[in-house]
Amino acid sequence: MIDVRSMCAIGQRGQLGLNGHLPWEGNTDPVFVEDVTRFFAITMGHVLIAGPKTIASVPEFAFKDRTIDVIRSHEDPEEVLARYPGRRIYVGGGIAVWNIYAKYxxxxxxxxxxYDGEADRxxxxxxxxxxxHRIVPT
Ligand SMILES: NC(=O)c1ccc[n+]([C@@H]2O[C@H](COP(=O)([O-])OP(=O)(O)OC[C@H]3O[C@@H](n4cnc5c(N)ncnc54)[C@H](OP(=O)(O)O)[C@@H]3O)[C@@H](O)[C@H]2O)c1
Known part of the structure; x- marks a missing residue:
């Protein structure tokens, strides 16, 4: 079985993103800073696959000690996952990516x-x- 995981941070009501960034970006309260530090510590050495906007917000240093793959909608998810045999793969979002990769x-x-402010993701x-599994009205 392929080792596929996901790690994310949400606000009190499930806020994930705002204007292409984390909604709480710039907040220097230790709880926010430690969360980002923990993300990069835990994903270090592994593979991070994510959509183009999420990868655009990954800092330069993080490319040195993990494999980062920008995935696109035309790619077959099983072919993407098969690129990394024996590796731990973190699915990093965003929304359309999690909709498709959640089952893995x-x-x-x-x-x-x-955080309980604005969000657009x-x-x-x-x-x-x-x-x-959202119910689509007929
Ligand atoms: N709080 C957190 O932990 C967290 C984590 C991640 C992201 N975020 C936030 O989320 C926002 C970015 O996410 P986003 O959803 O806007 O954009 P995104 O990261 O670019 O992800 C969505 C894009 O992924 C691509 N994609 C790749 N494989 C796909 C597939 N099989 N099916 C469908 N689409 C696929 C599509 O782009 P193409 O059609 O162009 O290929 C799609 O538009 C930012 O605000 C970011 O800060 C937050």
Whole structure:
């Protein structure tokens, strides 16, 4: 079985992103700083696959000690995962990526941060049970 995991941080109501960044970006309270530090410590040495906007916000230093792969919608998810035999793969988002890759994720590491402001990207709890199960009105 391929080792596929995901790690993310959300606000009190599931806020994930705002204007291409973390909604709490720039907040120097230790709880936010430590969360980002922990993300880079835990994913170090592993593979991080994510959409173009998420990767655009990854700092330069993080490219040195992990494999970072910008994934695109035209790519077959199983072919993407098969590129990294024997490696631990972190699915880093964003929304459309988690909608598709959720069914492969065996471990979620989610930190709920003390942020309750604006967002334009939201965590979908359906991902935890393998995908996008929202009811589409007929
Ligand atoms: N809080 C957190 O832990 C966390 C984590 C990650 C991201 N974020 C936030 O989320 C926001 C960025 O996410 P985003 O959703 O806007 O954009 P994104 O990271 O670019 O991810 C979505 C894009 O991924 C591409 N993609 C790759 N494989 C795909 C597939 N199989 N199916 C569909 N699309 C696929 C698509 O781009 P193409 O169609 O162009 O290929 C899609 O538009 C930022 O605000 C960021 O800070 C937060």
């Amino acid at each position: 994720i065996q471990q979620w590491d989610i930190t709920r941060l003390p 939201w965590f979908d709890p359906a991902w935890l049970v393998g995908g996008d």
